Amino acid sequence: DVKVTQSSRYLVKRTGEKVFLECVQDMDHENMFWYRQDPGLGLRLIYFSYDVKMKEKGDIPEGYSVSREKKERFSLILESASTNQTSMYLCASTDNRGRSQETQYFGPGTRLLVL
Amino acid sequence: GQNIDQPTEMTATEGAIVQINCTYQTSGFNGLFWYQQHAGEAPTFLSYNVLDGLEEKGRFSSFLSRSKGYSYLLLKELQMKDSASYLCAVRALSVHTGDFKTIFGAGTRLFVKA
Numbered sequence A: 001d002v003k004v005t006q007s008s009r010y011l012v013k014r015t016g017e018k019v020f021l022e023c024v025q026d027m028d029h030e031n032m033f034w035y036r037q038d039p040g041l042g043l044r045l046i047y048f049s050y051d052v053k054m055k056e057k058g059d060i061p062e063g064y065s066v067s068r069e070k071k072e073r074f075s076l077i078l079e080s081a082s083t084n085q086t087s088m089y090l091c092a093s094t095d096n097r098g099r100s101q102e103t104q105y106f107g108p109g110t111r112l113l114v115l
Numbered sequence B: 001g002q003n004i005d006q007p008t009e010m011t012a013t014e015g016a017i018v019q020i021n022c023t024y025q026t027s028g029f030n031g032l033f034w035y036q037q038h039a040g041e042a043p044t045f046l047s048y049n050v051l052d053g054l055e056e057k058g059r060f061s062s063f064l065s066r067s068k069g070y071s072y073l074l075l076k077e078l079q080m081k082d083s084a085s086y087l088c089a090v091r092a093l094s095v096h097t098g099d100f101k102t103i104f105g106a107g108t109r110l111f112v113k114a
Helices: none
Strands: A004-006 A010-013 A019-025 A031-038 A042-049 A064-070 A073-078 A087-094 A110-114 B003-005 B009-013 B018-025 B029-037 B044-049 B053-057 B060-065 B070-075 B084-093 B100-104 B108-113
Touching: A004 A087, A010 A019, A019 A031, A019 A087, A019 A110, A031 A064, A031 A073, A042 A064, A042 A073, A042 B084, A042 B100, A073 A087, B003 B084, B009 B018, B018 B029, B018 B084, B018 B108, B029 B060, B029 B070, B044 B053, B044 B060, B044 B070, B070 B084
Parallel strands: A010 A110, B009 B108
Antiparallel strands: A004 A019, A019 A073, A031 A042, A031 A087, A064 A073, A087 A110, B003 B018, B018 B070, B029 B044, B029 B084, B053 B060, B060 B070, B084 B100, B084 B108
């Protein structure tokens, strides 16, 4: 089974703090994604990566950055956390093989509260 | 632009059948997914349709009509554990980047009552 793990389930930070959210997948997937999920808005793509050291902006990249130094790890960074970044953050990975191409395998999510 | 619409909430009775609809407007369509998400948990993959027609998988079936921009998820013999949000997601070609991306709807929260 594919396993996607995230470093924290719950996180509380203060405005202005730098926040690191880590995601690791163990199935050698090429593609990794960071989403945020807010009530009534669905999943919105922040950043994604198709390869090591490669990153692409999603729909709402402002206030975020990412790092992919190793294939299995994709980090989301909030340089200076703000209260409007309080949300559920979901990491996902996909492979490029077969009919399940682009089926997204999600991590358990990190619920971030910024005070 | 790209848009996905699905009802916000639905309620159904244990043992019954429920159909959750999803309509989409997008260019470069390349597949439609349904995910299930229980409260506080991550979404999990249910089905994938890229051709018109019905795909059946146990109690769950998913239908796609590309010409109508329409899909539905059909849940039979409802169980209490089916209470969850159901996310419709469309994979489409981004006209800006030339890459494929997956766009998610806001989800339909299904309540199954005894």
